[in-house]
Amino acid sequence: MTEMKTVLVVGGTSDVGRAVARAYAAAGWSVQLAGRDAAGLEREAADIATRTGVAVSVHAIDILDTGAFAAFADGLPVLPDTVVSVVGLLGEQVRAETDAAHATTVMRSNFEGPALLLGLFAERFLARGHGTIVGVSSVAGERGRASNYVYGAAKAGFTAFLSGLRNRVSKRGLHVVTVKPGFIRTRMTAGMKLPARLTADPQAVGTAIFRAAETQRRDVIYVKPVWALVMAIIRALPETIFKRTKL
């Protein structure tokens, strides 16, 4: 191994964040775990450190508190080589239809917060000359559907942001990865009936992200390749037909 690299995982208390952190730690990276649940972060940090023997530090962040992002980045012991944002909020679609405050929280948690945070790290990475940025978005952002379009719209915004960012910074030493997982078996989807062939385990998402970001240098991944096909079909449906579907 050459010098020790560092990954920052924002959303470190989620099943996916934990899996991403473990994939990096297994490859010998030191880990910075960030999130809003201090006790939960300590639990994950101890787990990763004990399993792998790598150093793990924890850092407080609320993705809705955008004004505190600069101080958050300043407070990190080192500027990480890679930052992964796993933060997201599914919310409740039906509630968001009439409760503007709830809709706002969903939009800000999935788009505004993660986009501004990754944008801020992009500037610091540019100043340094290198860095990798990974945003976990969603297939829900590819076409608005009745069942989750507030969440989907925010993810669409996030996906577009990452695309534009990549377009701007990839010539300048940075690498931007958009992750659009299909279904994942996590706390977010606990209790839902998910089709087994379309559903990934968090661990698979963790390793897929590490591989896409650090070894294959991919731009956009779906984790389970079958999703590329599924979404191509969904995107290709003419709106006159799509509007009559129940998805």
Next chain:
Amino acid sequence: MNVELSGWGRYPVAATDLVQPGSPDAVPAMVAGRTGAIARGNGRAYGDAAIGEETTVSLRGLDRMRAFDPATGWLTVEAGVTLAEIVEAFLPRGFFPAVVPGTQFVTVGGMIAADVHGKNHHRDGGFGDHVAALELLLPDGTRLACSREQNAELFHATIGGMGLTGYILAATIRMIPVETGWIRQRTLVAETVADTVRLLDAAQDATYSVAWIDGLARGAALGRSLVYLGEHATRAELGGAQVPTRFGPAAKAGPGVPFDLPALTLNRFSVAAFNEAYFRLGAAKAGSERLVGWRPYFFPLDGVADWNRIYGRNGFVQYQFVLPAARSADLLPDLLDRIARRGSASFLAVLKRLGRGGGLLSFPFEGHTLALDMKMEPGLLAFLADCDRLVAAAGGRLYLAKDARQTRATFEAGYPGLDRFRDIRRRYGLEGRLASRLSRRIGL
């Protein structure tokens, strides 16, 4: 959530409410006010120990590790962490658990609650002997630190206590340093039961020992076996040998058993053929020493996913008893002969030498333990009840982690620590609140 649960033997199956907390802090609220509840680990106990009378509390989600001290080998983990995860994380760093059962798909909580024994019980004691401390949640929400110094009474009752003293949330367990992931194995051939017992008794200095008995051999060959002795191989011992890596070859998942084979597959002939082949194969290598990787050595069955399905839809029971050392030689032939005559024994007839027990209800005592699988079919329960009488009369007992059918009388005869255990349950207000199908059946 209402579900049907069974143990590894798939007998019996019972309906229960299932709750699945995701962290230690989430457990108290989820168990508050419940009666007839019991903890469940990874469901590898064979019978009904991990099925709640009303509620089953899966603690598999408590799967975070907390701390490891390489200087002392003490590892602190939440109780739902599995042995497989521990070996995966620590063997490459030169540490192995002090005691392991025959499968790695068990949780730390389950290993403490059953005080599991490995092939080194005669020398190193049970899993509970290598637990420094545990965090125990009582049903009323009290969280207690238990060790040999603190809440010692509860500590000793919890080791081997089958979940009936509370929910183990976390524990500190001993890891031992090893230089490699390989075992130096010596195989001895025993031609009779007496031979088998003698060879095991003579091998008390060996770190690991176990005998695989041909469960179908009769007459002069009754109880013939292969006795395997093992030591952790050192780096130097590995040096000359042709082995790929220091910590053993990577995981190789064997083919699984995807569906329930028709019940007839496991008739006398298929098992006899298997046993004969196994015996020949082993005997050819007997006397020689060879290096065996940690997986096939400790966890030979883990390579076959879902092997418990080969016994068909009705499931099977594992019959495991221990006999006092002085009584084994005269009782084992009778028991083995009955089993051989019945003809439905498994390829799994394992005899081990046990040392002194740890907890109040721990299974092991100075003696010999025989374990074998028997397909659930008409007549089996009556047959085993007869065997029970012989075992109990000789001062033996049955292993609760394998049990699915013993009577309250058999249990009471075999476990003299029972009165104290009941007394502790009464004093801590656990009666009625913590109860499994097992505890109900045997009157605990």
